[in-house]
Amino acid sequence: MAAAPNILITVENIHKRFPLPDGKGEFTVLSDVSFTVRSGEVVALLGRSGSGKSTLLRIMAGLIPPSQGQVFSNGKPLRGANHDVAMVFQSFALLPWLTVQENVELGLEARGVQRDERRQRALKAIDIVGLDGFESAYPKELSGGMKQRVGFARAFVLEPQVLFMDEPFSALDVLTSENLRGEIDDLWNAKAFPSKSILIVTHNIEEAVFLADRIVILGSNPGRIRGEVVIDLPRPHDRTTPRFASLVDYIYTVMTNPEIEVTGKVATTTPVLAVPSPYAKALPHVRVGGISGLLELIVDQPEGTDDIPRLAERLQLAVDDLLPILDAAVLLGFAEISQGDVRLTKVGQDFATTTILRSKDLFRQQALTHVPVLNSIVQTLREKRSGSMRADFFLDLWDEHFPHEEAERQFATAVDWGRYAELFEYDASEERLYLPEANPNLEKPVSLGRGEDN
Numbered sequence: 197m198a199a200a201p202n203i204l205i206t207v208e209n210i211h212k213r214f215p216l217p218d219g220k221g222e223f224t225v226l227s228d229v230s231f232t233v234r235s236g237e238v239v240a241l242l243g244r245s246g247s248g249k250s251t252l253l254r255i256m257a258g259l260i261p262p263s264q265g266q267v268f269s270n271g272k273p274l275r276g277a278n279h280d281v282a283m284v285f286q287s288f289a290l291l292p293w294l295t296v297q298e299n300v301e302l303g304l305e306a307r308g309v310q311r312d313e314r315r316q317r318a319l320k321a322i323d324i325v326g327l328d329g330f331e332s333a334y335p336k337e338l339s340g341g342m343k344q345r346v347g348f349a350r351a352f353v354l355e356p357q358v359l360f361m362d363e364p365f366s367a368l369d370v371l372t373s374e375n376l377r378g379e380i381d382d383l384w385n386a387k388a389f390p391s392k393s394i395l396i397v398t399h400n401i402e403e404a405v406f407l408a409d410r411i412v413i414l415g416s417n418p419g420r421i422r423g424e425v426v427i428d429l430p431r432p433h434d435r436t437t438p439r440f441a442s443l444v445d446y447i448y449t450v451m452t453n454p455e456i457e458v459t460g461k462v463a464t465t466t467p468v469l470a471v472p473s474p475y476a477k478a479l480p481h482v483r484v485g486g487i488s489g490l491l492e493l494i495v496d497q498p499e500g501t502d503d504i505p506r507l508a509e510r511l512q513l514a515v516d517d518l519l520p521i522l523d524a525a526v527l528l529g530f531a532e533i534s535q536g537d538v539r540l541t542k543v544g545q546d547f548a549t550t551t552i553l554r555s556k557d558l559f560r561q562q563a564l565t566h567v568p569v570l571n572s573i574v575q576t577l578r579e580k581r582s583g584s585m586r587a588d589f590f591l592d593l594w595d596e597h598f599p600h601e602e603a604e605r606q607f608a609t610a611v612d613w614g615r616y617a618e619l620f621e622y623d624a625s626e627e628r629l630y631l632p633e634a635n636p637n638l639e640k641p642v643s644l645g646r647g648e649d650n
């Protein structure tokens with residue numbers, strides 16, 4: 197097939213079926229999927245969990261064959277691994293016994309590149325991702341954000357035509373993922389990117405609208421293309437514009453209504469769905485004990501203000517490890533960050549210095565006003581006469597927005613915070629959440645395995 201000059205990858209009528217676990221028959225994961233990736237564009241594949249996004253990416257990367265249909269890469273039918281692409285994985289997928297440099301060189305070695313050239317190219321890729329000086333570090337010495345930087349360097353070094361990213365930011369805490377996403381976008385906008393196009397798989401709508409020029413929306417059961425939305429914003433895509441909000445709202449609406457036809461015609465005014473789900477906003481994975489410990493350290497500083505790098509140094513922590521705790525303190529309205537300093541708010545100072553009972557009251561007040569998901573859980577429990585709901589009900593809501601493992605972590609963090617604030621209780625043996633007054637069997641909290649030392 198002769199490809200149009202700017203088409204890098206064509207997916208033509210792809211079907212994918214997997215055998216059923218009982219061996220009797222097959223189920224269809226992808227049905228009649230066709231689309232292209234062109235030079236110079238960022239395409240997002242957006243779909244709910246289970247819509248076959250990763251399967252499609254793996255087929256396009258040549259890691260698994262389609263049951264039917266064909267992929268063309270650079271105009272040639274794909275057979276085996278696709279050397280025109282490189283992949284960044286959600287799980288980083290670094291080899292722990294190799295250094296940063298060795299991890300980055302690995303793909304070049306597999307492609308038979310000579311030692312000196314490997315070294316030069318790896319150093320350049322490590323430099324691009326801002327890890328200069330960490331060449332001899334091992335993965336275990338790196339924070340999550342730094343590990344994913346190595347993941348990017350390992351893909352960049354191959355100078356692929358198309359960079360594939362499979363949920364690259366979703367295993368990182370909120371602030372780290374925000375930073376890295378911003379840096380990747382800057383690199384692309386500066387036309388300094390080591391590939392001609394990007395294909396990103398995500399179920400995060402805002403991420404897709406922020407990064408992509410075009411969003412291909414997948415439906416589920418079986419996975420199929422529902423339509424696409426062109427992101428007609430100047431780069432970088434400014435989240436604060438009404439047009440950004442309209443695009444996000446339009447996509448929320450089609451994602452939550454499987455029956456709606458995706459026309460891609462997005463009205464500029466009146467967002468269709470003004471309030472995003474409270475379950476879509478990630479909680480930083482920090483225990484209440486961690487937040488109060490940090491606030492106690494900061495409150496002792498002059499004017500309740502501390503310099504973040506200096507604080508990290510005093511605590512012998514990487515700044516990346518400190519950030520989720522600061523993130524939580526800011527989310528709860530206990531602290532404010534500006535120009536590298538963290539300053540406690542009035543309520544943050546009270547929280548850090550008061551008695552345990554009063555601190556619970558303050559935490560409850562801040563959680564209910566600043567953390568919509570905790571408020572939503574309490575409201576849901578209040579709707580029930582029994583004051584109790586199965587944990588699965590809430591997990592399903594998080595599953596809409598996060599991979600399942602992350603949904604479970606979000607649940608565990610919400611339980612930790614909700615318990616401390618005495619907003620609700622979790623009975624692990626029953627797998628149920630209760631309003632504090634609602635469970636006669638729960639004399640004392642049942643541990644989630646996260647400790648009770650708040």
Ligand SMILES: Nc1ncnc2c1ncn2[C@@H]1O[C@H](COP(=O)(O)OP(=O)(O)OP(=O)(O)O)[C@@H](O)[C@H]1O
Nearest residue numbers: 214225243244245246247248249250251252399599
């Ligand atoms: N090798 C396999 N054998 C059998 N079933 C599979 C295999 N790989 C994926 N599936 C199934 O195909 C479906 C789609 O999976 P896939 O991981 O592609 O979805 P996804 O949209 O990427 O989901 P998520 O966002 O949760 O990662 C799921 O039901 C999954 O269980």
